[in-house]
Amino acid sequence: MATVSQNIFLTKKEKLHCISCGKKIPLGKSFVAESENHKGTCFGCSPFIDYMLLPPGNAAMTRRSKKYSTLCGVVLAWNQRRKRYERRGQLVEEVAIEKARLECEKDQTSRDLKNKKAAVVREQKDREFIFNFALAIRAQYPNCPEKREFAIATHACEKYSGRVGRTASAKDFDTKMIDLAVEAHIRHTETNYDEQFGKGKRKKEIRSDIRSDINTVLKKWK
Helix, strand or coil: CCCEEEEEEECCCCCEEECCCCCCCHHHHHHHHCCCCCCCCEHHHHHCCCCCCEEECCCHHHHHHHHHHEEEEEEEEEEEECEEEEEEEEEEEEHHHHHHHHHHHHHHHHHHHHHHHHHHHHHHHHHHHHHHHHHHHHHHCCCCCCCCCHHHHHHHHCCCCCEEEHHHHHHHCCHHHHHHHHHHHHHHHHHHHHCCCCCCCCCCHHHHHHHHHHHHHHHHCC
């Protein structure tokens, strides 16, 4: 029988109430529901009260502990910068964590070898993607300085950066994503954008001030 999963949000709202006990759920506390827009319970009224938190970072432990647990509570916290919920671990039964730990110890060597081989493949694919992204930049901006497309692609596609090169659209070489990557590069290398900070101006105002400079360079590079 498959493990039943449930979302547990570290809420970013202040007006949520438990449908079981009726108490207000404070900002940052656990709200057990399908989403923050659905009705749910506080942590105390949930079935996870005696479960243990398994932090993220070990895929094998995450997968196996979920398999051995009756329920699995996926803990999600709001990332203000990225404007989205991100996983912070999962709540599972203590016995499930112990079973997963023992199982992981038995095949640690073989999994390490497999992961090492997979990492090599991922690295190769990543280099190929950055190279092709650079070619797409050159095709869209044929007059940009020589080899500049590779600098733009490398920066935009940096792993775990959250930049445009890591979006699903960018992986399809969407023209809008390429435009955004080139604009970001121009902003930092062809204008005085970075020098304007700390002078009493907000980011939005600074970006507005240099918009015409960016457009000028974009036209030159097209």
